Amino acid sequence: MIPAAFEYHRPKDMAGVLAVLVEHGDEARVLAGGHSLIPMMKLRMADVPHLIDLQDVDGLSGITVDGGRIRIGAMTTQSDIIGHAALAEAAPIMREASLQIADPQVRYMGTVGGNVANGDPGNDMPGLMQCLDATFILVGPDGEREVQARDFYEAAYMTDREDDEVLVAVAFDAPSGGYAYEKQKRKIGDYATAAAAVLLVKDGDTCSSASIAMTNLSDTPVWSEAAGDALVGTSVDAAAIDAAVAAMLGDIDPTQDNRGPIEFKRHAAAMILRRAIARAWDRA
Amino acid sequence: MNKELSRQERADALGGMGCKRKRVEDARFTQGKGNYVDDIKLPGMLFGDFVRSPYAHARIKSINTDAAMALDGVVAVLTAADLAPLGLHWMPTLAGDKQMVLADGKVLFQGQEVAYVVAKDRYIAADAVELVEVEYEELEVIIDPFASLKSDVVLREDLVAEDGSLPDGAHGPRKHHNHIFTWEVGDKETTEQVIGEAEVVAEDMFYYHRTHPCPLETCGCVASMDKVNGKLTLYGTFQAPHAIRTVVSLISGIEEHNIRVISPDIGGGFGNKVGAYPGYVCSVVASIVTGVPVKWVEDRMENLMTTAFARDYWMKGKIAATKEGKITGLWCHTTADHGGFDACADPTKFPAGFMNICTGSYDIPVAYLAVDGVYTNKAPGGVSYRCSFRVTEAVYFIERMIEVLAIELNMDPAELRRINFIKKEQFPYQSALGWEYDSGDYHTAWDKALEAVDYKGLRAEQAQRVEDFKAGKTRSLMGIGLTFFTEIVGAGPVKNCDILGLGMFDSCEIRIHPTGSAIARLGTISQGQGHATTFAQILATEIGLPADSITIEEGDTDTAPYGLGTYGSRSTPVAGAATAMAGRKIRAKAQMIAAYLLEVHDDDVEFDVDRFVVKGAPEKFKTMKEIAFAAYNQAIPGIEPGLEAVSYYDPPNMTYPFGAYVCVMDIDVDTGVTDIRRFYALDDCGTRINPMIIEGQIHGGLTEALAVALGQEIAYDDMGNVKTGTLMDFFLPTAWEVPNYETDHTVTPSPHHPIGAKGVGESPHVGGVPCFSNAVNDAFKAFGLRHTHMPHDHWRIWQTANKLGLHG
Incomplete structure (x- = not known):
């Protein structure tokens, strides 16, 4: 549980960060809250000869709610999200999900940027970002570029981010309608056995828009377009929910681990989605 | 002159036995100033x-x-x-x-x-x-003990002679090259005959999974x-x-x-x-x-x-009874997975610990127990995780066996227990497997527990829940977990308890200082139990000096008297007794000094809380503080200067704490998530030294019981890889997962212990594990479940429900 020796860099600005990244390529990693990367280094599962601490870099934290657009800096902690009144008003699903991440001590350190950029399929924010159709803002030697959350994840710990890029912010439109983040876990602090992020818009008695994403049920987060489509145009009745669940089950690919066999995970995923849809529809 | 204090006020000022004295250790522990x-x-x-x-x-x-x-x-x-x-x-x-x-x-x-x-x-x-x-x-890797006993693969070549024969092990002949020992207790022939001729027999296999004590340090x-x-x-x-x-x-x-x-x-031991x-x-x-x-x-x-695991026992049991539910015999065969080396921490003559306490709290006329120890490719250990030697296994076995018998008899498990309890007048009670239970009043404790939780009301509510479930009105089931346990702690009498030939006595040495304060050193060592607090309370009552004036020191072999240490709830039963006995030696000498100072005969003074008084003339007295000073400054004919004593206590018997627990649990059939709605724990640990510390011990022990019953395990894959090697996967409950515990007690002192105390640190774990497990099993009883193995984590509960066809 002792990491291999590494060089510790603490640049004052993004130019300094990028300089180290450009020089060392995949031998360098940025450090945000450290709750994924540092345990991996201590287990010697991640070999990081150059660690770049982002905490002295200005402009990476903070939440802005500007009209209908929300931007959250990468170094914003989950605790910051939970405590931000305007964000809770504009996108209450962010607060509901953040309260289910790890435990209060971790949430004081854990950041949005780290959570989405690490590519850990167990993390809650990637699925949530896909559900919100968020945009990730990356900065590299060639400047800034944007990637949709739904296009960002390739495999476990593999993302669209280049080795010399830093994810600096996430941005998304304030969602309307009903929402729910439902998560089954074994204990406080655990990753999800199954989790579902659901956003539903109600028009009269009919669902006019639906977005559904699942967490820790594949090697990437799963935004199930088909599951959402199954609800759109319906009154979210039993048949529609069955169809949405069936569609979601077609999109996930869980593996067996200590949380249980595949059959159980598929069952749990179905239950969690049903509950999330019910709660979101109730709030819509 | 100050107003004379009443007797009660003087006793209160000592902070002796029975008071909720605050833990003196906590000043350093809560400030991060411990020295580990x-x-x-x-x-x-x-x-x-x-x-x-x-x-x-x-x-x-x-x-x-x-x-x-x-x-x-x-x-x-x-x-x-x-x-x-x-x-x-x-x-x-x-x-x-x-x-x-x-x-x-x-x-x-x-x-x-x-x-x-x-x-x-x-x-x-x-x-x-x-x-x-x-x-x-x-x-080739062998993980399963049953497969190990059939395998040609020799795990321990060092234990096979050159000619291929198997030399005896430490506990006698070995049947196979991967076999360690067979340990048999009781009357096999009669037990099997009783079971063969019984009106009702219940039979099942109970696996008590491998887990680990996991102290924070x-x-x-x-x-x-x-x-x-x-x-x-x-x-x-x-x-x-x-x-x-x-x-x-x-x-x-x-x-x-x-x-x-x-x-x-x-920072915690729990056997590890x-x-x-x-x-x-x-x-x-x-x-x-x-x-x-x-x-x-x-x-x-x-x-x-x-480092040392716990449990990993496969316990096959048969229990015989009359149609009315009177138990007539008990049979158990255990296959014990000891891993690559047999490093169990048990008294030498007990290779399966005190597993032969498995007749539990019941008057069972005849019983038989056999245990086979087996080598596999797992870590060695086999320690008593927050319990006396293998007692958690024994109590889990009998408390599951009783529940299965209740199903077989179609009888309420609370009533089945009641009609089979050892009666108060039967103590001291000789068990069929060789123990002499010191004292107990099981019926009183059971009635108190069932009344406290409104047991009949709970069963009615549960029946309604089953109806609602069948009618599709709810997807939640309700389990009522019952347990009545008897522990066997305080190892132990030197005549049958030793480790590596060292008798399991314990010790206390007391030095009273001239100014009336004292230091006492013991052969035990606190790992969080609060010895510095409770042992001072015993002494305060025994020698009449304030607990706050008594330092308790343990753990340095250059200064402390020899003792066998702290595990198996042995500190209070053994070292606590030594402390009381050493205190009484101090008091005996103090009596002579007091008599000299008061110019009366030794027999004419008597101890009174914090002083010796002249019989019939309580205004004539010498306080213990005065006596302590006199011990160092008076030349008293026939009495050596100083006031010190040492006692090595060899207990005449073990102590037998007991308790009645009830758990009420709601189970989400679809996700396997459990919610402990209520947990009631009545403990009888004999004389209660510090009720606050007892309550703390019960909360801790129940929490470790919850952990083991609901998810904590050391799991291996087929290649022998440990799958639960971090705290992400090895379940340690936090405040979030722990319910509100209701604690209660009765007091049945041990008749052979100097202060009547029995020990309590492990009771809640021993009783808690079967109670949580019985609640899970009970929830599914109406749908035909007899037994499902621990740990009852979400997926295993879901699997149980699934096998019973509860997912449609």
């Missing part, structure tokens, strides 16, 4: 770290330490070849087996110690571990050999420092007076810190070789994967 092994920093200290086997069963072809030795800051790399000339490459275990200190040609479990790196700091040591090159040849030590005076000081996380000193002396050949073992503050581990031996050798102190502290994964 890893806080010990000695000049020039080096750090040790292990190269461990990634394989569960493999032959070692070669070990190359050149690259590690070449790393700057590495002082030494030890392998079995280096220890062999000293005879230290193997060490004796507490169970009469031997264990490799460093891999001698092969490894038998994942994480086994292969080489020991010594370096200038722990970072260099960790880097060097990576540089040691070990070439392995993988061998892992195991570690600092060995410091002073080559000038030849003295070895060994600081460590030892639950039995004196026994460790003797073992170190026997292993190393260093004379015992030249070894000083010190257990500093210990009873045994001797390769880390201790290697650190001692490294300090002897280098001449400087060497520290070794496990990390969490090493602790979970390699």
